[in-house]
Amino acid sequence: MTTGKGSNGADRPTRTGRRPGQSGARAAILAAARTRFSDAGFDKTSVRAIATDAGVDPALVHHYFGTKQGLFAAVVELPVDPDTTLRIIDSVPLEELGENIIRAVVAVWDSPAGPGIVAVVRSMLAGNDDPALARTFILEVVLERVRQRIASADDDGRARVALVGSQMIGVLVARKIIAVEPMASMPASDLVAAVGPTLQRYLTGDIGQKPS
Amino acid sequence: MTTGKGSNGADRPTRTGRRPGQSGARAAILAAARTRFSDAGFDKTSVRAIATDAGVDPALVHHYFGTKQGLFAAVVELPVDPDTTLRIIDSVPLEELGENIIRAVVAVWDSPAGPGIVAVVRSMLAGNDDPALARTFILEVVLERVRQRIASADDDGRARVALVGSQMIGVLVARKIIAVEPMASMPASDLVAAVGPTLQRYLTGDIGQKPS
Numbered sequence A, B: 001m002t003t004g005k006g007s008n009g010a011d012r013p014t015r016t017g018r019r020p021g022q023s024g025a026r027a028a029i030l031a032a033a034r035t036r037f038s039d040a041g042f043d044k045t046s047v048r049a050i051a052t053d054a055g056v057d058p059a060l061v062h063h064y065f066g067t068k069q070g071l072f073a074a075v076v077e078l079p080v081d082p083d084t085t086l087r088i089i090d091s092v093p094l095e096e097l098g099e100n101i102i103r104a105v106v107a108v109w110d111s112p113a114g115p116g117i118v119a120v121v122r123s124m125l126a127g128n129d130d131p132a133l134a135r136t137f138i139l140e141v142v143l144e145r146v147r148q149r150i151a152s153a154d155d156d157g158r159a160r161v162a163l164v165g166s167q168m169i170g171v172l173v174a175r176k177i178i179a180v181e182p183m184a185s186m187p188a189s190d191l192v193a194a195v196g197p198t199l200q201r202y203l204t205g206d207i208g209q210k211p212s
Helices: A020-040 A047-054 A058-065 A068-075 A082-091 A094-109 A114-126 A131-150 A158-177 A188-204 B020-040 B047-054 B058-065 B068-075 B083-091 B094-109 B114-126 B131-150 B158-177 B188-204
Strands: none
Touching (some): A020 A058, A020 A068, A020 A131, A047 A058, A058 A068, A082 A094, A082 A131, A094 A131, A094 A158, A114 A158, A131 A158, A131 A188, A158 B158, A158 B188, A188 B158, A188 B188, B020 B047, B020 B068, B047 B058, B047 B068, B068 B083, B083 B094, B083 B131, B094 B114, B094 B188, B131 B158
């Protein structure tokens, strides 16, 4: 799957032997996607609309970027497709969701892809990038998937997943951006033990509020 | 007490009738303090050393900035002296520390001083300011005060306060920087109910790790 970082070299032929014309199409898709995602968010943007704006067939979008999520990851220049991590959310037992989220996410941050992700988040927090893209990424791509897992008839889960997001952003900042010790060099298993129960309470426990 | 924001106008006579020479001294103190705090951190920097660097008497530093904390707040251009909030940490019962921290801090963020604080934190996270200043502020000014309150013979409390810091930074980002709903417009009391128990567990509960 084609992900991230490629947009800078989009006009040069790549090792896989793509012709310049195709790379130009790729760049056009990325530009159209950036505008659409920024204006309308992730949910309300269709691959078909992006393809139309870019003057290409929707199949070409899928050829280059796989899913809409893969395209989004490329637009915000994430070095990994979040889908890989998000799939865990759908497969683990509900009562183990908290520890699995922190374990999976920290594994990605601590991987070779980590510095690229930190750079993206840092840029988002600084407001250097489009803040609408940051909001749509956090709300519609990451948290929405979790929300669907925990939502019930009398609690839409929005407050719960926002709280989870707040703790995860805080762990990223403490571990990777400000590098607050001992969190910066703590074994991942210690982080899971400390933060997992927090996330689990936010997801399924008593958070002291009437459901919204 | 003299706090924040004054450095930009330091060379102009102020309404209180200070002469330019005195304002020049104030600017020299700020410049010396910025260098010292950045090089050695908050703890290891003395008001006396800053005064020497600035070529003034230590009494003049206290005259302009009150405490060393007040001077630090002016260096990082915080619109409030953190000491006012931090005093709460020393006065509340240990088992109510978590809810009191989130209540006091959110009250400051939601006050007229909030936007100024958000701007400072945003700049720190983006790495626009000196990262050493961000680290020393978080670790030595804010978290150290909490750590002293909870430290015991067999647990220095460093991991505990770092976890508290991570959740607080996350709440700030979610509520004030990215504005993730419903956290952005949630009543403060709901935030206290949701986040207070998290902080309390980090401070005094089982965080699943051997004490460091």
